[in-house]
Amino acid sequence: MSTPFIYLDYNASTPNDPRVVDAMLPFLTDHYGNPSSVHAQGVKAKEAIETARKQLATLLGANSEEIIFTSGGTESNNYAIIGTALQHKTKGNHIITSSIEHPAVSEVCKHLEKQGFKVTYLSVDKNGIIDLKELKEAILPETILITIMHANNEIGSIQPIHEIGKIAKKHDIVFHTDAAQSVGKIPTKVKDLGVDLLSIAGHKIYAPKGIGALYTKKGISLSKLIHGAGHENNKRPGTENVMQIVGLGKAAEIAFEEFDHNTSTMIIMRDYLLEKLNTLNIDILINGNPSKSLPNTLNVSIKNINANEIIYSIRNKIALSSGSACHSGTANLSNVLKATLSDLDYANGTFRFSVGKNTTKQEIDDAITILNEVFNRSYTN
Numbered sequence: 123m124s125t126p127f128i129y130l131d132y133n134a135s136t137p138n139d140p141r142v143v144d145a146m147l148p149f150l151t152d153h154y155g156n157p158s159s160v161h162a163q164g165v166k167a168k169e170a171i172e173t174a175r176k177q178l179a180t181l182l183g184a185n186s187e188e189i190i191f192t193s194g195g196t197e198s199n200n201y202a203i204i205g206t207a208l209q210h211k212t213k214g215n216h217i218i219t220s221s222i223e224h225p226a227v228s229e230v231c232k233h234l235e236k237q238g239f240k241v242t243y244l245s246v247d248k249n250g251i252i253d254l255k256e257l258k259e260a261i262l263p264e265t266i267l268i269t270i271m272h273a274n275n276e277i278g279s280i281q282p283i284h285e286i287g288k289i290a291k292k293h294d295i296v297f298h299t300d301a302a303q304s305v306g307k308i309p310t311k312v313k314d315l316g317v318d319l320l321s322i323a324g325h326k327i328y329a330p331k332g333i334g335a336l337y338t339k340k341g342i343s344l345s346k347l348i349h350g351a352g353h354e355n356n357k358r359p360g361t362e363n364v365m366q367i368v369g370l371g372k373a374a375e376i377a378f379e380e381f382d383h384n385t386s387t388m389i390i391m392r393d394y395l396l397e398k399l400n401t402l403n404i405d406i407l408i409n410g411n412p413s414k415s416l417p418n419t420l421n422v423s424i425k426n427i428n429a430n431e432i433i434y435s436i437r438n439k440i441a442l443s444s445g446s447a448c449h450s451g452t453a454n455l456s457n458v459l460k461a462t463l464s465d466l467d468y469a470n471g472t473f474r475f476s477v478g479k480n481t482t483k484q485e486i487d488d489a490i491t492i493l494n495e496v497f498n499r500s501y502t503n
Contacts, residue, residue, distance in 0.1 A: 130476060157364060250279030269297075279410050
């Protein structure tokens with residue numbers, strides 16, 4: 123009997139929670155109205171959207187009117203960053219970000235540099251954390267935006283968002299955080315974080331791909347990226363993706379209700395995975411600090427191992443990532459590992475394990491058995 127496929131790549135994407143699918147299905151089959159229509163079918167769709175908006179607002183500790191639905195985390199980041207830059211370009215043209223942002227932020231900043239904006243990329247320490255002193259020193263009279271991810275997608279490091287928020291507020295600077303990896307895993311109450319803008323990706327919290335949201339604090343104005351009718355309170359035109367919005371809302375409701383249980387489960391599974399890895403006869407480095415990172419993320423580097431080759435060889439047995447899954451497939455060392463890896467001799471052997479709320483010890487045991495076999499073959503060849 124073959125071992126079932128083992129999924130340990132939850133930072134890349136999560137499976138749809140069955141309860142999310144159940145909530146979505148009626149809007150694929152029965153409730154097909156346009157939410158802008160005044161007839162019964164339209165009203166049903168509109169009510170479903172507003173319910174989802176409340177569900178997501180509850181998870182974030184926000185007001186419903188502060189939630190804008192988007193096509194995903196990338197659009198949310200683009201809207202937050204470009205929308206702020208264009209809205210405040212008469213005030214200044216300087217943006218501060220970190221050197222380890224996801225491309226959905228870093229590439230946006232590079233685009234704005236070509237449009238005449240100036241960007242400061244803050245360095246990080248060996249654990250992937252920015253220096254608040256460096257942040258303060260980077261602020262200029264022209265600084266209009268600080269955009270720092272809440273938690274890193276590769277090594278899981280959590281930035282001091284609350285402290286950054288206080289600095290931004292003191293200098294009257296708009297503060298955005300990419301929270302795609304953190305929502306549902308660690309607390310993301312927007313008032314506690316002190317953020318003005320926060321991006322969410324549905325497929326990271328057991329909702330479908332292609333749906334996301336942007337929290338926009340009341341009073342924060344953004345220049346629109348898309349022009350059309352007055353959907354989403356005239357902030358994001360286009361007929362709403364009702365079915366997927368419903369799915370995101372249900373996923374947010376589940377994440378809120380099961381937060382403590384899911385977080386503790388992921389910590390147990392991640393620590394168990396590290397314990398089992400440490401029993402193998404391999405030379406291993408831990409990237410980042412697991413005690414100060416996402417509860418589900420473990421990034422390790424193994425000497426004299428080619429991670430890409432191993433991951434490819436076991437692709438039909440285990441889902442793993444050798445780096446940031448959204449833009450993998452390249453042999454180039456990521457900015458995160460360049461900044462945090464203490465010994466570059468280990469670089470090619472970097473694995474990102476990310477467990478989920480349903481990961482079991484049996485799955486980890488089976489994965490370790492498979493990995494031990496391929497590690498041994500790699501060391502003896």
